[in-house]
Structure formats: C-alpha cells, structure tokens
Amino acid sequence: MLSMAVFSEVYDEDNDKVFVIRGTIEVRIPHNFYSQLKRKYSDEEIVSMQEPKILRHHHTKRELVYVTKESGLPLIGHTAFGLIDRGTNLIQVRPVSGCNLNCIFCSVDEGVSKSRRTDYIVDTDYLVEEFAKLAALKGDDVEAHIDGQGEPFIYPYMVELLEKLRKVPHVKVISAQTNGMLLDPEKIRAMEGLLDRINLSISSMDPRRGRMLAGTNLYDVEHVKEVARAVAASDIDLLLAPVWVPGFNDEDIPKLIEFGLEIGAGKRWPGFGIQNYVRYQFGKKVRGRPMKFSEFFKRLEEYGKQYGLNLKLTPADFGIHKAPGLPRAFRRGERVKLELVAPGRVFGEMLAVSRGRVIGVLTDRPAGSTVFAEITRTNDNVYVAVTAESRL
Template sequence: MVFTGIYEQNNEKVFVIRDTIEVRVPIKFYSQLKKKYTDEEIVSIHEPKVLRHHYTGREMIYITKESGIPLIGHTAFGLIDRGTNLIQVRPVSGCNLNCIFCSVDEGVTQTRKTDYIVDTDHLVEEFAKIAALKGNDVEAHIDGQGEPFLYPYMVELLEKLRKVPQVKTISAQSNGMMLDEEKIRSMDGLIDRINLSISSMDERRGYALAGTKKYSVEHVKNVARMLSESSIDVLLAPVWVPGYNDEDIPRIIEFGLEIGAGKKFPAFGIQNYVRYQFGKKVKGKAMRFPDFFDRLAEYEKAYGIKLKLSPSDFGIHKSPSLPKVFKKGEKLKLDLIAPGRVHGEMLAVERGRVIGVLTDKPVGTRVNAEITRITDNVYVAVTGSS
C-alpha cells in the first residue's frame, strides 16, 4: 500500500493512496489502534472503509469481483462494447481538471455524486471474455468520464491487457497533467497511443479552458514531446470551442507537425464542441458540423494532412458483440444496491448486468422499473408501476 499523503481533517485521519484514493478513518478509532498496528494495517482492517476520490472529494466505490457489481451496463466504469473491435476500458471516474466544455460535467459539478474505481484483475478478466468474441485485432481503449491516468494501477493494467491474446493495440485518452517522464518511461512498450487533449497553445487561455490555474499548457506540450520521442504514438485531440480557441487550432497543428506526432496513427483528432444535455455549456454559438468540416478541409489543404477522420483510419471495424440481455420497455423488479453516478440515479444488478436506475429511492429498496435504454449494452431504467 503506497501512501502519498497522510493528514487530519474533520476528526478523521485521511490516507491518500497513490494520489487518487482517500481512506478516511475516525481519529478516535485510529488512536485506539495506533499503539498496536501500523498505518497500513489500520487502513486494511478498518471497516466500513470510507473511500473518497482525492481530486473530486466524492464518495468512491471500489468495484471488485466480490462486490457483485458487473462491469457491463454503465458508462461511468467497466467495459463498453459498441459492436466493433475496439473495447472501451474505464477503470476510474473523476477528473483533476474542470474544463468549461466538459461533455460529462466533470470537475466542479452539480450533477455528479459518486466516483468508481475497478480492481485491475477483475477488469482484465472481464475484458478478456469480450475480446475472445472479437478476433485477433482488438483495440483496448482506456478512457472514461474524467482522466483515466488518475487510475493508480495503470502500468499493472497495461501489462495485463497486453497479455490478452486478441489485443493488437492499446490506446488511452489523457489531459496530460498526470503524465511525466517517469510515467512515460514506465509505459514505453506497453501502450501504443495516447490521445492527448490540448486545446490551446497559450498558457492563460489554456487554464481558462481547463477551468483551473493548476493546468499548464507548457507541461502538456512537454509531455507531447516526450511521447513523440518514445515508442508511444501521440495524437493531439483539441476541442474546438468557437470564439475561445479559434486561433489555437492552426498552432496546435503546427506544433504536432513539429514534434512528429502521428508516427503510426493519425496525428490529430480535432473535435467540435457539442452542447450535451448533461455537459457543461459554453456561452456563444456552437459551430454547425457542416461548417466545422469545411474548416477542417481548409486546414487539410493548407497543411497537406488528413483531419476528417473515420474509424477505419484507426483500424476500427464492426465485430461480434455481447448479446443484449434486456429489451427496451421490459419491466422488472430491481433491488437498488449502490449509489449511481449522478443525483437521481442508483445502481441495480440483474442478469449479469449493472443498470442505472433513475430514482430517488435509497440503497436496499426494491423498485418496479422499466428499461428505457439498451444501446451498446448500456442499460438505463426508470421507476414506475409494473
């Protein structure tokens, strides 16, 4: 157990484990056991453990095989199979930034209430079952609702994913702030590509877009350079927010060309800002997609590169997927077993899947519910009569 911080707060002893997880132990309990046990032993035997995300401060649920919470069915954690040879791997939720354009309202938020972290062995074991359906060119794409590199066991996860026979490519998303020379060196040879979110070349505009002065454009640029000098490919993935970073887009392209981004994969993945229902809303008009693609075409011509991408540019194609276990409109009786990701949501388990149930009822309640979403084996239900 690696403690990267120990402090006292609100009559609790707070242990920070590998920068991400907080275990909170009442001072009275801690004082009683300290005479006999080490800090590691106290944290290990403390029940019930009160886990919190070190960056968001939210309650954190540790999902293990023994927890009984499946890894298929929710978008906040686990695995997502969208019917291609790419499997999304989501080991942790929560973010160290507060981007003003965030599609899932991460950082300072009024909607998110719970974070999740998944045991590495459990995650890889379930991943391997899906990969076995796909053929021999599977891409494991590590992403999530937040910053994946907050996961404290990333190198272990990469090592174990690499041993899955069907895996050809391992990639990940990152805002770059958790990466440094040591971490990049530890992943060299394990991961094939990192999609690096960098939306400005200007320091002040960078932390304005990131929603925090803890963000550093220069740090992320240095990370991009270090990645380009390693065996790990780097794809620069800015979010184009009209009226905010228009002048940055050509500068990001020029920077990527300068450092040699895209050794094997495309060098750029420019994204158009979209107002999502539960995402953060930026003032001003969003760019229409026809206009966005016209602008990309102009930059393609100016720089002699490809910017309008499709899944085939990454070797992504249709592939067998897990069968759906529910039908839309199906009515069930469900037991609520854990808090959901957002306010007004709880988790239930049925037929080997986790279901996000839209309800205000507490854990332990049995509810009548109707399945309203089954797309990509992600399940949502609403409560009502059956």
C-alpha cells in the same frame, strides 16, 4: 454483528487492517490495535464496533465506490466504469471516474460538478479478467482503449493495468486518452512497449487561454507541451485531440496543427483528432452557439488542404471495424423488478444489478430498496431504467 458475507475483501495496507465492505472502505484499524482486538473478538465483531467511513476521491472529494469482483457489481452496463462494447473490435476500458481538471466544455460535467455525486475505481484483476472474456468474442485485432468520464491517469495502477492487458491474447493495440497533466518523461518511458498510442487533449497553445478552458489555474500548457514532445520522441504514437470551442480557441487550431507537425505527431496513426464542441444534456455549457457540423467539417477540410493532412477521420483510419459483441440482456420498454445496490453516478440515480449487467436506475430511493422500472436504454449494452415515480 456483521456477517462475513458483508465483506468484499480483507487486506493489509501500510501494516493496518483495512476492511472493504460492499465496494467501500468502511474500517481502517491500526495494526497494533487490531492485534489486541483479535485476541478477544472475531473480524465481524471488530468491524461492528467501528464507525463506518466513506472512501473519498482524491481529486473530486466525492464518494468513491471500489468495484471488485466480490462487490457483485458487473463491469458491463454503465458508462462511468468497467467496459463498453459498441459492436466493434475496440473495447473501451474505464478503470476510474473523476478528473483533475474542470474544463468549461466538459461533455460529462467533470471537475467541479453540479450533476455528479459518485465516482468509481475498479480492481485491476477484475477489470482485466472481464476484458479478456469480452475480447475473446472479437477476433485477433482487439484495441483496448483506456478512457473514462474524466482523466484515466488518476488511476493509481495504470502501468499494472497496461502490463496485464498486454498479456491478453487477442489484444493488438492499447491506446489511452489523457489531458497530460499527470504524465512526465519518466512515466512515459515506463509505458513504452505497453502503450501504443496516447490521445492527448490539448485545446490551446496559450497559457492564459489554456487555464481558462481547463477551468483551473493549475493547468500548465507548457508542461503538457513537454509531455507531447516526450511522447512523440518515444515508441508511443501521439495524437493531438483538441476540442474546438467556437469563440474561445479558434486561433489555436492551426497553431496546434503546426505544433504537432513540428514534434512528429502521428507516426503510425493520424496525428490529429480535432473534436467539435457539442452541448450534452449533462455536460457543461459555454456561451455562444456551437459550430454546426457542416461548418466544422468544411473548416477541417480547409485546414487539411493547407497542411496536407486528412483531418476528417473515420474509424477505419484507426483500424476499427465491426466485430461480434455481447448480446443485449434487456429490451427497451421491458419492465423489471430491481434491487438498488449502490449510489449512481449522478444525483437522482442508483445502481441495480440484474442478468449480469449493472443498470442505472433513475430514482431517489436508497440502496436496499426494491423498485419496478422500465428499461429506456439498451444501446451498446449500456442500460438505463426509469421508475414510475421518476417520471412525475
């Protein structure tokens, strides 16, 4: 028999009874059947009769961990979900992981992935509650930047999240990044007055090349261009954020600049945030050599002169500055005893919880195991630990 302590949450959905256990939906019981069982059995006994089920991500089909306050998973410590504090007045808000595209240059190997095994979705109230605590340390000009390892707008409660973030006293700006495929004019209107800026990732003006870069024939450049026009015409500021992949979309960069100027991108902030493709350890690799940053900045300067723009941006261009942050909970090189509580984001990783932080532990041990590990990363209150066996 299961103990009630196992339940993270119990709630009704579509007249069914749904039991959420340790962050994962385990049991969904039709309402009529549940009523019959309830006459004879307790909730614990009913759940113990059912075959466990795994919640799956709609887009990636990977296991999806539902992170609630009751789950016991903190929202500080990992890059895949929760909050990231890099010591400035900007707080990264990550309500969900996973993506509807399969970009060939993706820095986190999203979409069809060889490295990612788990996705996460965070309860809105829990996310805003913890955000407010962190924002209170920062001052009165906090920017909540909604981003993630993938596409943030797959989060089904985005408007609710925006409404609640807007009510946090210290928040001055709310921004979000997106590939635009899940937006439309109606959704954009619904976010006016809530969202201040959209950073739109569009890396080509050509439909065929756009599909190639996005890694899927479902990508629609014309739709994303219409989204860009709708954002630019709204009260929400628009920043076009193409990734410049040498040998693939060189000719698109000036076309994207001209498109942005035509539709009125960047009313309050810069209208362009051109990014240089970088090969990351767990990211996707494209053929050819990445552009050296010296060359990248030189070419940005040339385009800047051509179009009368500042394309070499700094945090100050967005009002980002240093601000108080959370103290580190661990020091690098510290050895700790950890209990593994949930699957990690990538293969060979599990999650542990200690000192109010979530820690990514490199290990093949299952949940419930106890391991001794060394903390190898503490930057930005993001924690990684390595066990002795994982070093072999």
